[in-house]
Ligand SMILES: NC(=O)C1=CN([C@@H]2O[C@H](COP(=O)(O)OP(=O)(O)OC[C@H]3O[C@@H](n4cnc5c(N)ncnc54)[C@H](OP(=O)(O)O)[C@@H]3O)[C@@H](O)[C@H]2O)C=CC1
């Protein structure tokens with residue numbers, strides 16, 4: 150068993166980490182950190198529990214500490230669910246000594262930091278040695294992508310393996326949990342759609358190309374296709390939906406793409422990692438699926454569900470589909486846990 154801590158354990162993503170790690174076969178929760186508002190309290194008193202599954206008994210009596218390397222010791226891996234501005238300051242300090250598996254956006258686009266989806270770009274872990282050498286750290290930081298980016302890129306990978314992509318257009322319909330508990334007021338979102346999520350479009354447009362890029366010397370050369378995103382907040386609790394439009398460089402058979410998506414597997418499936426979904430991409434034929442309420446929990450929230458996959462006969466060499474991914478599991482805490490499982494299996 151490896152000893153782990155959760156940074157920002159009282160927040161929405163922190164609670165997902167707690168629930169995924171409490172009964173994990175390889176990881177044991179030792180440390181929970183939060184802001185000075187929560188430090189010194191028992192976890193059950195510090196965290197206003199948001200999830201619809203019970204708070205695990207094993208964490209209730211753990212005393213929350215400040216998110217400060219001086220207050221953390223004797224752990225192997227730290228999972229970070231900190232706000233990005235705090236993560237930018239403290240994650241590098243923790244990485245001097247510890248492995249940090251971060252869900253925050255602060256370090257994702259640093260050239261020497263892996264932006265990892267284990268099924269898509271496990272080779273990005275080669276950056277760790279470069280990172281440690283350059284920064285003089287004993288530990289290191291590995292990040293998972295933005296929630297919308299993870300779901301999109303998982304579905305692009307089997308297509309990109311077969312064909313040259315020319316352009317991707319994506320319109321997202323994102324759940325309110327992505328903005329945190331107090332992120333969107335109920336008066337703003339009920340009976341409504343908000344057509345703006347700060348920074349989200351830029352993250353999708355840059356992170357996707359880094360993930361599908363190529364490791365050259367000591368950094369990643371981004372993939373070369375064009376990608377443009379439009380992001381929208383919708384009154385759904387969990388589960389981001391995305392309408393994806395892809396133009397390829399050549400003609401294709403839609404059945405080949407469907408087959409490649411449905412059969413897609415990566416290293417986590419080969420290694421049988423504890424959180425790996427058996428099928429990372431589930432392809433449905435029903436004309437009215439996927440739907441967030443029905444499909445977000447597929448494979449314990451770790452699979453992306455694709456439907457309405459069809460050729461787009463209005464534009465040459467084009468296809469379109471709709472996907473649903475669980476934003477706080479596959480898109481956040483579950484993604485970091487899978488990253489750490491891969492690190493344990495291949496590096497430690
Ligand atoms: N990839 C993805 O899809 C998603 C990513 N995220 C990202 O995950 C991170 C966490 O989001 P979320 O859980 O919604 O945020 P919350 O606001 O719910 O939680 C933030 C956590 O950080 C702690 N914290 C806040 N301020 C400080 C501080 N000054 N010093 C130390 N700790 C602090 C809070 O502690 P306290 O309770 O004491 O205030 C809490 O534990 C963010 O970076 C967010 O962008 C979020 C959702 C989805």
Ligand SMILES: N[C@@H](CC(=O)OP(=O)(O)O)C(=O)O
Nearest residue numbers: 252254295296323327328346
């Ligand atoms: N912006 C995402 C959640 C999020 O916090 O993303 P990121 O991890 O890239 O900051 C959403 O609103 O649904």
